[in-house]
Amino acid sequence: MKKIFAAVLVLTLVGCSNSTQTAELPLPQITTGVFPVAWLASELAGGCAGVTDLTPSGGDVHDLELTASQTRAILSADLVLTVSGFQPSFDDAVTTRTGTTLDLINEINPITGVKHDHDHDDEHGHEDDDEHGHEDDDEHGHEDDDEHGHEDESGDKKDNEILDPHFWLDPNRSLTAVELISNQIAALDENCATAVASNKQRVISDLTQLDLAYSSELAQCQSRTLIVSHQAFGYLADAYNLTQIAVAGLDPEGEPSAARLKEVINLAKAQEVSAVFTESSANPAVAETLAKELAVGILTLDPIELKPASLDYLLVMNTNLENLKQGLACR
DSSP: OHHHHHHHHHHHHHHHHHHHHHHTSOOOEEEESOHHHHHHHHHHHTTSSEEEEOOOSSSOGGGOOOOHHHHHHHHHOSEEEEOTTSOHHHHHHHTTOOSEEEEOGGGSOOOEEESSOOSSSOTTSSHHHHHTTTOOHHHHTSHHHHHTTOHHHHTHHHHHEEEOOOGGGSHHHHHHHHHHHHHHHHTTOHHHHHHHHHHHHHHHHHHHHHHHHHHHHTSSBSOOEEEEEESOOHHHHHHHTOEEEEEEOSSOOSOOOHHHHHHHHHHHHHHTOOEEEEOTTSOHHHHHHHHHHHTOEEEEOOOOOSOOTTOOHHHHHHHHHHHHHHHTTBO
């Protein structure tokens, strides 16, 4: 009887040991440097994989310098999700890794913008491109090129053009990203394949409802012009028939010149704008100067470049929508 009891005890202990080892197997690791992409990955993975988000919560995201541990997180990840051009240091680290990397920038029907504003570059922050979804270039005759220094003749404008990384401000392009990210996460292991199958439809539903809210709430507005601190809102303008007039380019450098501010003020007056939109990380003096000259209020419009305190992409997008409705006098 004692021998039988001992044998049962040994089998029980072995079984417990194997169960513990299985439970402690490391999860697949996903690394990104773009908060909205990290949010999508986390929602889709649902805990089947670890998601490391290197997005800073403050400072200039475009000038992010990686620490040694952050670089290791990129190099050792089972899957890296990136948006080329958003964080140059992240892009550099990605080129040295050998694992699976999904670069979303060329897969979401990207639009272009200018990297830096040099006084007369990009008069409208690609206003005529953004207003009509890059469909009316010929109709408008590239008027900002012709009006400001004939940039096409020198080639300066073309050299300054880059793909706009901020696709997440358009829920429809985020839906495209969901499909791409889902496929990569599902391929990590069986648990992730099951998780993605369970979570994907909910994420799609959330983004679809977000798009419907934007389309409905922004359908009838007194103004359709966004005066913004930098050219981060091209996809938003493209998706909802808005015009973007940006003080600075996609990667703002230093303070805007007096000439550029005057230019924006004149354009805004011509468009009869009803608000100036700024970012929490932007210099408030610029928005205050514009608002004073235009006799309008100031509202926040978040490009979601930095990691928000709420860690909730949908919450930030809905807050943006409420401010857009107010600033554009929508009904």
